[in-house]
Amino acid sequence: MKTLKLKQAIIAAVVGTQFVLPVFAAESAATGTNGTAVVEIPAFAADGGSPAQEAEIKALKQQVEALVEKVSALEQQRAPAEQAATIQNLDQQVRILQRQREIDQDTATAKAATVPKVTLGANGFSFSSADSNFVAQLHAVLQFDSRSFIHDNNAKGVDGFLLRRARPILSGTVARDFEYNFTPDFGGSQVQIFDAYTIYHGAPWFQVEAGKFKPPVGLEALQADVNLSFNERSLATDLVPNRDLGLALKGDLHGGVASYVVGIFNGASDYNSTVTNSYAQNNKSVDARLFFQPWKNSDVNALRGFGFGAGGSFENDNPATNSTTGLTPGYTTDGQQKFFSYNKNVYADGVHWRLSPQAYYYYGPFGLLGEYAISDQHVSNDSAGGSKNVDVHNTAWEIAGSWLLTGEDASYSGITPRENFDPRLNQWGAWQVVARYAELNVDDDVFKGSNFNTSLASPKASADSAQAWALGLNWYLNKNVRANVSFSHTTFGGYTGSRTGVPAQAENVLFTRIQLAF
């Protein structure tokens, strides 16, 4: 409208007083559909007059039309320049807003990077500093078991429920490189500290671990409790230490193709934990393990899950320090019943070494784990005329296989179901069948001697061997919840006593477990 007025004003100025345009009175009517001005000529000018006047008017009309055309052309030339300036201005505004948004996002990202993180998921509850240098994680393991002893004449093996493990686990890192773990156990009849250690991670190949943790000997013993195939570890694990206090150097080489651990420990007896969190003797045990997974990082899928190695320990038990220490409290069955123990007054007396060649193989749903264990210990009977410094050479072995019926990948470090249990979606988790055979043989020299005072162990109280097979079915509802049932049958050799129950008769146990771990 403003443009139109300008145009009309120019025309009026040019035409002057020769005729009058009803510019402002007919503003809307003066605009054609194409936006050009329509000039209204007053009636008196067209109705008559001399031919000269008419000619003059005609000439003036032509002049006006020509001017209108010129003005229109000028306006058309000016409009794009104005529009371009406006567009450029708008473009700058948009660019500024976009850039401001980018900067705000960068600022928000930078700020988020300084805010501590809290996460809760399948891997537990975690607090972390913004740079992840300080992490505190809360995990838990709860194992609710039942054991039913079958055909035991009600003599041994109490049927019932038990809280096998109830462990809150506090773990994490401080100052980026220092890992820590504190794991008490409320599952047994007394509260114990199972793990309490710190690991300095200097490099993948250079780590230093100190505190209470698993000595590097047995393969099954080193497997996490929550990932075991059966409720209880096998007879082979009876011959290796459970947990001990010590200092170890360890690491992975070539991306985990080889791993090593070497450490010095107080020296725990066979399948026994250091309970007191203190020391019992001057001499220490050196434990070490080498393990290889040659194809771990290769493209050969069938061999990636193959690993082999050996763990061992060496110590020189000194009876002068404490004559009651250094010996196992006994070897137990799958049902945790004792079938072998040394006589009273028998103590460790000299060198004790262990060796455990070991291997596993996992490929697709199939898993196989085997190990052999030797525990060779010098033992004496303190009684007058008792056997002295006898080299006791106990051996055990196991082989355990597993198959995931639902096709997941088997692993030493746990199973992750393809589908979590959810009956509403017709999803049933992962199912696995497991089987195991194990033996333990006690050195015959242990039983030499005529009575309790001269022999190291009595055949009337202990068996000299045990053989156990077990079958089980494991149901992984999801990564955190698992239920399993298994049956274990154990037979014994060499027992000559008259008591009922183990080891006079075979042990048959039906296990169940509900496990929650996160």
Place this chain on the structure above:
Amino acid sequence: MRTFLILALLLAFAVSINAAEVKLLNVSYDPTRELYSEYNTAFTKYWKAKSGDDVTISQSHGGSGKQAQSVINGLEADVVTLALAYDIDAISTQARLLPADWQKRLPNDSTPYTSTIVFLVRKGNPKGIKDWDDVVKNGVSVVVANPKTSGGARWAYLAAYAYALEKNNHDDAAARDFISKLYKNVPVLDSGARGSTVTFAQRQIGDVLLAWENEAHLALKEFGADKFDIVTPSLSILAEPPVAVVDKNANRHHTTEVATEYLKFLYSDEGQEISAKNFYRPRNAAVAAKYAANFSQVRLVTIDQEFGGWTKAQQTHFADGGVFDQIYQQ
């Protein structure tokens, strides 16, 4: 006891192997990426030839003030090469990671190269920007980073302030008014100099970028000389970006020797040549003469002359509640 000794030896062996891997972290300011990328390659060769050791140098870049704060907060820099001495002073006073007299340890107050602030304008200089007076005109859009976080932006601010003081017979109120007009023309404040270059050159915002001299030349190189022109104002400021070994970090990393050599090498002929090639004004007169064509003639004032040094300038202008906060909140 024997076992303990064996373990101790194993540990010592492992630690000694670890120490053979020399790593340095250089925490620097925004526009030095290209400079130190080239320089690190040269130094790695030099150090290999001199010591036989391989050294791996990592770079970290950002607004100078932010980078200093990161080091104070625990970023384990072996060396810092920041935009201004105040930021390294802050590391010294707040975190005590190096002594207060750190600037005396290397020549030229530990400033191996200098720079200044120039204008980068769009090709043909459509807004006719020739000096600071043009930058504060209505309708001129100015791109510069936030002086609270960017060293380069602080230098730019002070350069403009120095010009205004000189023009107004050191009338501080007039200078504040001038600087206030300047920041009214700034539509976006980036946190660092590189961000400002992105804003101006890539996002195509604004008519003029107040830039480090080297950053302006880099923009020509990166984006094409047919897109921008460099305009040198009648007066600017002598920017002196300093360098220092962060003693406590370097000691902890066992890198003090190599870190010191790393900085000393900046003063060598080769180090000075690399600086000049990257449009940092070298201290070495011969190298400066060789690369004179890289640098325009401009009258430079110093921060000591005009503002009484960095500590005073920081307190007056950039501290919370300082002049910048006052004029920017208007």
